[in-house]
């Protein structure tokens with residue numbers, strides 16, 4: 001690990017209307033070192049790296065950026081890239097319609113002496129950077145045909161195609177499979193070995209312990225404590241720097257024991273693969289959910305968990321088959337609207353695509369599913385809208401300057417809280433949460449867990465999909481494990497262990513073979 005400081009950010013101040021996002025932050029990174037940048041949602045992590053990478057250009061911030069001893073004032077992202085700053089943003093920044101090579105060399109395609117694009121050179125260069133990442137893909141592949149993990153590798157390749165000295169990863173793993181995370185970590189270690197410095201932003205503490213050499217914490221836009229070597233600081237210490245107090249209990253206890261009553265029975269749900277005929281995404285899945293418990297659904301990414309709950313929620317209309325029995329009554333649900341009217345709510349995993357209207361304000365987003373209830377003759381009762389929004393902003397501790405703020409101005413984690421608030425406002429009987437704590441900080445996670453317990457105590461049936469084993473084990477009373485579209489196991493809280501879940505989640509299933 002290097003000792004030489006390559007980057008210093010001094011006294012950085014960045015204001016947005018109504019919010020001081022960075023309040024005299026001091027920050028430094030050593031050469032050839034992985035520095036983890038931690039902090040709760042809205043702490044200012046993304047803003048800090050956006051200042052560094054020219055997204056917020058000089059002089060829209062105050063303070064100094066000193067790179068390798070020289071003061072830098074970037075007017076745009078291009079200048080930052082040219083100075084060797086690469087960044088993988090929280091939301092991927094690629095163009096799905098273009099090829100891999102075009103994405104890598106966007107805006108800087110090599111030209112030949114006639115001034116036209118030198119395609120052959122571009123493909124050859126792209127192939128070379130991809131090989132540095134062990135990626136054997138054809139540079140002419142359209143980006144949109146790749147998995148999210150591979151697309152992210154293309155982003156990394158794009159950053160590496162410059163002479164990158166500092167590589168920033170802003171929550172890179174939230175959409176990656178376990179194998180893809182391993183691959184990413186291998187790449188990060190190689191970059192480090194070649195002298196590149198890495199700034200790694202993540203809410204996943206186990207990742208930070210694994211990959212970081214040093215850690216620094218932001219809280220409410222200010223640096224808390226000095227940079228610490230990862231070996232010298234415990235996870236508890238990092239967390240208490242982040243939240244400003246000690247977290248007693250990551251997984252809070254249920255308030256009281258509730259009686260169990262079967263609410264939702266799901267029989268033989270099958271969803272065909274729309275892309276490949278004869279294949280399925282979900283096959284013959286049956287289970288029951290009860291009041292008084294949280295039902296966890298575990299499995300690897302791509303195991304069909306999201307498709308299963310989407311089918312229940314009516315997303316595929318008549319294309320998914322199976323039977324639903326709600327409180328003893330056989331029902332059919334052919335659209336999300338019908339699901340909502342039956343008291344079923346689904347908090348989706350992808351807030352950008354399905355969960356939120358980013359160009360609308362917070363109050364509107366929360367009250368959206370209730371629009372009919374709070375409108376008279378097509379006009380929304382704004383007072384009512386604000387009342388509802390205020391209740392959930394408070395309950396979920398959403399960090400926002402006002403109820404009128406546009407959703408895209410909130411930090412990622414706070415957006416996630418708004419999605420949850422929106423569905424809670426419908427007062428559902430069955431609440432399905434798909435990766436409810438993805439991208440949210442530890443403090444907010446505990447708030448979401450408390451809320452889930454509270455809902456269980458109020459008689460709501462809660463179903464939670466999660467890829468985080470500690471969360472599945474910590475919160476569920478019963479656990480379903482999915483594997484390649486099939487239900488591979490149903491485990492009680494008592495018998496479930498991380499190893500057992502992983503075994504069922506990864507075991508190779510022979511088609512049509514008896515499982516369980």
Ligand SMILES: Nc1ncnc2c1ncn2[C@@H]1O[C@H](COP(=O)(O)OP(=O)(O)OP(=O)(O)O)[C@@H](O)[C@H]1O
Nearest residue numbers: 016021041042043044045046047409410411412413
């Ligand atoms: N474009 C913007 N306009 C207005 N306010 C913003 C903008 N971007 C960020 N903010 C505000 O600045 C603060 C810091 O946000 P930032 O996105 O840096 O947080 P973060 O630490 O990255 O959080 P998360 O872990 O949720 O991603 C928040 O209060 C946020 O609402």
Ligand SMILES: [Mg+2]
Nearest residue numbers: 045046090412
């Ligand atoms: Mg962020």
